[in-house]
Amino acid sequence: MIDLLRRWIIPSACLICAGEAAPGTVCAGCRAGLPWNRIACPVCALPLRSADAHVCAHCAADPPHFDTTLAAFRYEAPIAQAIAGLKYHAQFRQSRWLGAELAQLAANRPTPLPDLLIPVPLHPSRLRSRGYNQALELARGITRRLAIEIDWKSAVRVRATADQIGKQARERRREVRKAFAVGPKVAGRHVALIDDVMTTGSTVDDLARAARDAGAARIEVWVAARVP
Numbered sequence: 758m759i760d761l762l763r764r765w766i767i768p769s770a771c772l773i774c775a776g777e778a779a780p781g782t783v784c785a786g787c788r789a790g791l792p793w794n795r796i797a798c799p800v801c802a803l804p805l806r807s808a809d810a811h812v813c814a815h816c817a818a819d820p821p822h823f824d825t826t827l828a829a830f831r832y833e834a835p836i837a838q839a840i841a842g843l844k845y846h847a848q849f850r851q852s853r854w855l856g857a858e859l860a861q862l863a864a865n866r867p868t869p870l871p872d873l874l875i876p877v878p879l880h881p882s883r884l885r886s887r888g889y890n891q892a893l894e895l896a897r898g899i900t901r902r903l904a905i906e907i908d909w910k911s912a913v914r915v916r917a918t919a920d921q922i923g924k925q926a927r928e929r930r931r932e933v934r935k936a937f938a939v940g941p942k943v944a945g946r947h948v949a950l951i952d953d954v955m956t957t958g959s960t961v962d963d964l965a966r967a968a969r970d971a972g973a974a975r976i977e978v979w980v981a982a983r984v985p
């Protein structure tokens with residue numbers, strides 16, 4: 758409770774432990790223990806054990822419609838709690854921080870940055886009940902550092918889907934099929950689809966397929982965290 762109060766009152770409190778930290782960041786101690794997703798499938802960012810990252814069995818057998826995935830963290834404590842704060846309690850300092858970390862990782866790669874950031878849209882009914890789209894908030898956090906245009910209009914969710922975490926893979930795939938429509942602005946563009954968490958990847962794969970159908974040239978997926 759004291760920690761919670763500190764976090765609310767003191768802007769320089771660490772976003773995880775409420776100890777001392779530069780404003781809007783995590784302290785050195787927390788940072789050292791974060792579950793960075795360093796060894797992962799280059800296509801879907803599935804966390805892997807071996808030291809040399811290779812394409813995972815899922816992607817080898819059934820390649821997704823996106824080209825590559827950048828996931829800053831594994832979906833584990835304390836990142837899961839940070840994302841829950843963003844998703845369910847409108848803690849936008851978490852999206853600013855997570856977005857900054859993603860931006861840093863993206864900028865450090867030798868490959869070109871995308872032209873557009875496309876937040877995975879919520880269905881209008883979900884957006885109305887939540888009041889904001891956490892994926893858009895994350896994209897805002899990224900663009901504060903990288904100044905890439907956020908395109909929040911091209912992709913629309915045409916069918917509502919339930920929360921993905923905790924569902925069976927087959928159930929998820931059936932639910933998300935043809936859930937999105939994407940407009941012509943993405944034609945010939947290099948885009949990054951932005952989401953808070955990637956579970957199996959079936960949701961972003963469905964959006965990627967719609968973006969591909971609309972003519973997107975290169976499709977990346979950027980997420981704060983990947984479920985192992």
Ligand SMILES: [Zn+2]
Pocket residue numbers: 771772773774775776783784785786787788
């Ligand atoms: Zn801390």
Ligand SMILES: [Zn+2]
Pocket residue numbers: 798799800801802803812813814815816817
């Ligand atoms: Zn993979």
